[in-house]
Amino acid sequence: MPRPLGELEDAVMTRVWKWNRPVTVREVLEDLQKERSIAYTTVMTVLDNLHQKGWVRCESEGRAYRYEAVSTRAAYAAALMNEAWSQSDNAAAALVAFFGMMSEEQRHALQDAMRIVQLPETPDGDDGNAGTPGDENPASPDGPGGR
Numbered sequence: 001m002p003r004p005l006g007e008l009e010d011a012v013m014t015r016v017w018k019w020n021r022p023v024t025v026r027e028v029l030e031d032l033q034k035e036r037s038i039a040y041t042t043v044m045t046v047l048d049n050l051h052q053k054g055w056v057r058c059e060s061e062g063r064a065y066r067y068e069a070v071s072t073r074a075a076y077a078a079a080l081m082n083e084a085w086s087q088s089d090n091a092a093a094a095l096v097a098f099f100g101m102m103s104e105e106q107r108h109a110l111q112d113a114m115r116i117v118q119l120p121e122t123p124d125g126d127d128g129n130a131g132t133p134g135d136e137n138p139a140s141p142d143g144p145g146g147r
Helices: 007-019 025-032 040-052 073-086 091-101 104-116
Strands: 056-061 064-069
Touching: 007 025, 007 040, 007 064, 007 073, 025 040, 025 064, 040 056, 040 064, 073 091
Parallel strands: none
Antiparallel strands: 056 064
């Protein structure tokens, strides 16, 4: 499971995720220098550490290297939430506390996500969608136009 990124690692990964393309140390450095004084070698070391940890892949391009994110920021956040949740001795209580901390906007995002995620059928055969015919997932292979 992922370990939370440090402040500087997060600042570097934020740029890599935002740009969504292979980036050079120089590009990251120049963007970071808009906010703080930082050395080229520091950014190079952080990107190398992120590569060693598996957060970015690295390709040589002449004398420079290009770094690209291995996964999305959303996947990183989800893995952190899953890791934190798995540390709880009472998963339901942890979720209730977490939901209580959410802003209105976050609660709406959660509701949207719950509508997207298909919950597995319960042991009694009720999939939680009883009485809602026609709500098949059109992206599902078993839905309209599927198999």
